Amino acid sequence: MSIATVFEIVLAAVVLGLGIWTIVVRETFSATVGFVAYGLLVALIWVRLDAVDVALTEAAIGGGLGGVLLLGAAARLRDADVMAAETPGKVVRASAAALSVLTTAALAGAVLLLPDPAPTLAPAAVANAWATGLSNSVTNVLMAFRAMDTMLEKVVLLLAIIGVWSLAPDSAWGGRPGPRHQADPDGVLAFLARLLPPVGIVVGIYILWTGADHPGGAFQGGAILASMWLLTIIAGLADTPPVSRRWLRFILVAGPCLFLVVGLVGLLFGAAFLSYPPALAKPLILGIEVAMILTIAATLGLLLAGAPERSAKP
Template sequence: MSIATLFEIVLAAVVLGLAIWTITVSETYSAAVGFVAYGLLVALIWVRLDAVDVAMTEAAIGGGLGGIVLLGAAARLRESEAMTAERPGRVVRLCAAALSASIAMVLAVAVLILPDPAPTLAPTVISNAGATGLANPVTNVLMAFRAMDTMLEKVVLMLAIVGVWSLASDQAWGGRPGPRHEADPNGVLAFLARLTPPAGIVIGIYLLWTGADHPGGAFQGGAVLASMWLLVIMAGLADTPPVSSRSLRLILVAGPGVFLVVGLGGLCFGPAFLAYPVAFAKPLILGIEVAMTLTIAATLALLLAGAPERSATR
């Protein structure tokens, strides 16, 4: 047995054990911490499967921004959780375990009955990859062969922001999301918030640009930019913008808006919706990804900030 195989077995065992512990631990905060660690370990699994793009997304969302959301929710639930001692009964837990096992068995059977070799569109995608000028197969698929799905995902992000903002009270509507953070100006957090963002912004832009030919892309770059913005906000060096800001709203609709305009251009001047002209395919896709990066960065950061809680002047 090689060292690589041994490492994969140990990694799989640790991930499985951590997943079981996360769903069985009684404290919400501990479960959230376990979920963050689980996301980071799953990112390692994706790296072992040579899916670097998926690994970066998993690390940024599952182990990063998603973990911050869960940790914040757990912190808010800590007081009410302490007052509520009710736990699911044995019958409920047994039914949940049986349902989980049944779903796992169905998925296992579905994988086992797949024909060998499994049906795939990879040869078709590879034979037409040169039409876009993109060397990264993941970006090629997302922006060309599954462009409609990618555009609708950005629309879902925009609708998520609308849903979060709709939770604001009438008095706070139009104001700033989340509380105003105050940190020690001479503390470690403020130091990191001054030191890290310049490098983080460069890395985010690099991930966007290199995504055309190497692992990376708009989502990974946008997640890095969002984390840098949140770091500055948490350190008290900047405040969240009011949701009534026109420039903010333009950024939030930039991604799906540019996507839609390019798609309509293909419908009006080409053979189909989102049909890129071969001569301009790569510039158009890069333009869409730049707009999507801004939208993703702003959306992820504002989703974590929450609903408007203060007036625009505070």
């Protein structure tokens, strides 16, 4: 047994144990920390599977955005004294455990009953990969063969930010999301907020551009841009924009709308919805990716900022 195999077995055991611990632990903060660690370890598993694109997304969303949102929710629940809710009864817990076991068994059975060799569209995808002009197989699949899924993911992000904004009181609607952050203008945080964003913006754009041929893409680049924006906000060097700004709303809908327009054009002049003419496939995909990186960066940043709670004026 090689060292790599031993490492993978230990990693799988740790991930499984951490997942169980995250479910059974009673403290919300401890469960959230466990969830963040779980997301980072899952990202490491994706790296071991040579899916670096998926690993970057998992680390940014599962270990980053999701963890921060859960920590914020836990803090609000603690402040509202809601944490002392009733503990589920034994019947409810036993039913949940039984349902979990049955679900696990059904998934294991479905995997074991797959035909050998398993059905796959990989040969067809590889044979037609030339049509998009993209060398990165992951980006190729996401933007061509699974373009509908990719477009709907951006729609889900848009619906998520609408849901967060709907939590705002009527008096604050149209105002700025989240509190106004203050930091020492001569402190370390302000120094980093001035130093890192220029580098982060370049890295984010590079991650977008290199996604055509190497691991990367709009989601990973957008997560980096969002983190740089949030850093300047937390350091007090910038403020969240009022949600009533038209340019902000335009950025939020730019990615899904452009994706939909390209899909409809493909339906009218091509073979099917979201079909790209081979001569224009790469420029169209690049245009969609540019619009999506702006939408993703703005949406992730605003999701962390929360619902509007302040006046639009400074």
